[in-house]
Amino acid sequence: MEQSRIAHSIGIALDRFIKNNQEQFQYASGELSQLLRDIALASKVVNREVNKAGLIDIMGALGSQNSAGDQQQKLDVLANIRFTRALSKGGEVCALISEETESFVDLNNEGKYVIAIDPLDGSSNIDVNVSIGTIFSVYRRKSPEGTPIKDIDILQKGSEQVAAGYILYGSSTMLVYTTGHGVNGFTYEPSLGEYFLSYPDLKMPEDGKIFSVNEGPYNSFSTGMKNYISYCKEKNFTARYIGSLVADFHRNMLKGGIYIYPATNKDPTGKLRLMYECNSLAFIAEQAGGSATNGKNRILDIEPRTLHQRTPFYVGSKRMVEKAESFE
Ligand code: P6P
Numbered sequence: 001m002e003q004s005r006i007a008h009s010i011g012i013a014l015d016r017f018i019k020n021n022q023e024q025f026q027y028a029s030g031e032l033s034q035l036l037r038d039i040a041l042a043s044k045v046v047n048r049e050v051n052k053a054g055l056i057d058i059m060g061a062l063g064s065q066n067s068a069g070d071q072q073q074k075l076d077v078l079a080n081i082r083f084t085r086a087l088s089k090g091g092e093v094c095a096l097i098s099e100e101t102e103s104f105v106d107l108n109n110e111g112k113y114v115i116a117i118d119p120l121d122g123s124s125n126i127d128v129n130v131s132i133g134t135i136f137s138v139y140r141r142k143s144p145e146g147t148p149i150k151d152i153d154i155l156q157k158g159s160e161q162v163a164a165g166y167i168l169y170g171s172s173t174m175l176v177y178t179t180g181h182g183v184n185g186f187t188y189e190p191s192l193g194e195y196f197l198s199y200p201d202l203k204m205p206e207d208g209k210i211f212s213v214n215e216g217p218y219n220s221f222s223t224g225m226k227n228y229i230s231y232c233k234e235k236n237f238t239a240r241y242i243g244s245l246v247a248d249f250h251r252n253m254l255k256g257g258i259y260i261y262p263a264t265n266k267d268p269t270g271k272l273r274l275m276y277e278c279n280s281l282a283f284i285a286e287q288a289g290g291s292a293t294n295g296k297n298r299i300l301d302i303e304p305r306t307l308h309q310r311t312p313f314y315v316g317s318k319r320m321v322e323k324a325e326s327f328e
Contacts, residue, residue, distance in 0.1 A: 014040055014175065014186050014195035021181075031092045031112055032163060032179065035138060038090030040175060040195060042083045043134060043167040046120070047188060049078055050132065050169045067102040067308050068273065075126050076100055079119035079134065087115055094141055095149045097275055097307055104154050104307065110146065113162075114139045114153050116276040122244030131170035133246025137280040138163035154307065158279030158300035166246050166280065176202065176250070178287040199254075204290035207319040208256025209237045212248040220265035224328035228260075231327065245272065249281050249315065253288055258316035258324060262295065270294070270312035274304055278313050291321040295328055 012020070018033045062074050080100040087093040087107065094111040097104050099118045115138055122132040139160055141153040165177025173188040175195050185199030211232045218226065232239075240257070242248050248259045261272050272278050282292030282299035292299040292315040302311060314321050 010197055010200060012197045014197070017184070017186075017197055032138070034090060035087070035092040035113055035115075036163065036165075036177065038086045038092065039083070039136060039165070042086035043173070043175060044188070044193060045082045045086075046075075046079045046134065046167075047169055047173045047190070049075060049082075050120075050126070051190075066100045068099060070099075076120045076123045083117055083119050083134070083136075094145075095153060097154060099273065099276055099308070104149065106149050112140055112145065114141050114149075114156070116279070118273070118276040121246055121277060122242075125242075125244050130242060131168060131244055131247040133169065133244065133250075134167040135246060135277050135280045136165055137161050137276065137283070155275075155304040157303055158274075158282055161279060161283050161300075164280040164283040166249070166284070168246050168250050170247060170250075174198070174250070176253075176284065178284050180283075180287065183284055183288045202253065202288050204253045204285060204288040205256030205317055206289065208252065208258065208317040209235070210240050210252055210255060210257030211237050211320070212241045212252060212257060212259040212316075213239075214241055214243070214261070215239075217264035217266060221262055222328065225260070225262045228324045228327040231323070245277060245281070249285075252316045253285070253290065256317045256320075258314065258320035260315075260324060261313045263312045267310060269310045271310060272313045274299070274302060274309045274311045275307060278311055278315075281315055285315050289318065290316055291318045293321060293325060295325060 018036055022033055062077055080098055084096055091109050092111045093107055093113050093115050094109050095104050095106055095114045097116040117136040119134055120132055121135050125132055139156045140162055143150045143153050163179045168174045174185055176185040183202040185202055186195035187198040188195050252259055261270055263270055278299050285292045294312045295314055314324055
């Protein structure tokens with residue numbers, strides 16, 4: 001579907017945008033449209049809870065750990081409940097992979113889709129009022145409907161995604177998503193309870209001067225990674241690292257830049273998770289003209305072996321990712 005046929009009138013409501021572009025969705029029988037609406041609905045509820053977190057007792061750690069061993073924050077768990085409930089009630093999703101749950105969740109729906117989601121990424125930033133985000137990927141189930149969910153439904157390569165997106169709970173709340181026909185950004189207007197198109201046909205600058213890396217573990221970086229950081233400093237690039245992936249990714253997509261979370265001694269296979277952080281942002285980055293690799297291979301080509309598999313993550317402006325890889 002060439003971009004020209006996608007209604008790009010800034011200010012159009014998300015619902016209208018989805019309806020106007022229904023035919024661009026594969027299997028355009030409306031389920032994927034409804035799924036996106038279900039995600040948008042859940043994000044509005046989470047947005048309300050994130051915004052009032054300081055006023056009622058939902059701040060801080062819950063005292064439990066998620067599947068990856070991360071300290072669960074109260075809002076993580078609330079967000080996971082909200083998205084799971086919205087997607088279950090929506091009926092379009094048969095199974096859910098979440099950072100917050102050890103194994104996949106069978107939603108016992110006849111739905112055609114499988115969702116991988118990080119309900120609230122960067123949640124350790126909640127208590128200090130730093131932007132946080134939701135990251136999601138949408139796949140079609142592979143096994144016949146009405147049969148038990150199988151690994152082939154759950155462990156799919158990123159290149160199999162039919163849609164992907166994120167919600168950024170920042171100075172304003174934004175929903176950014178792709179269905180494989182470019183990337184569009186919507187800004188939430190809380191007083192109306194609606195998302196409105198604010199960034200039609202988003203494109204990531206081919207090159208940039210912002211590098212986003214936590215240099216704390218510098219001593220355990222590869223020689224190539226250390227040389228690339230030195231290169232960025234010699235070029236007087238700008239270092240910007242918020243410690244919240246969605247916020248760093250979104251800024252770099254708009255301004256041009258690269259985010260790298262490489263292998264370190266603490267995380268020898270990288271810290272970020274393939275299924276519900278990297279695949280989604282890699283799909284969006286490529287659809288916006290950017291690039292996403294593990295330092296060598298395309299993220300979307302990585303065959304997942306486990307639900308919570310981690311990977312080194314290089315994502316952003318195409319030329320910057322190529323340059324970073326050239327130092328390895
Ligand atoms: P570090 C948050 O926990 C997260 O998954 C990303 O949002 C963020 O970019 C990264 O980890 C921060 O990790 O080790 O720099 O604190």
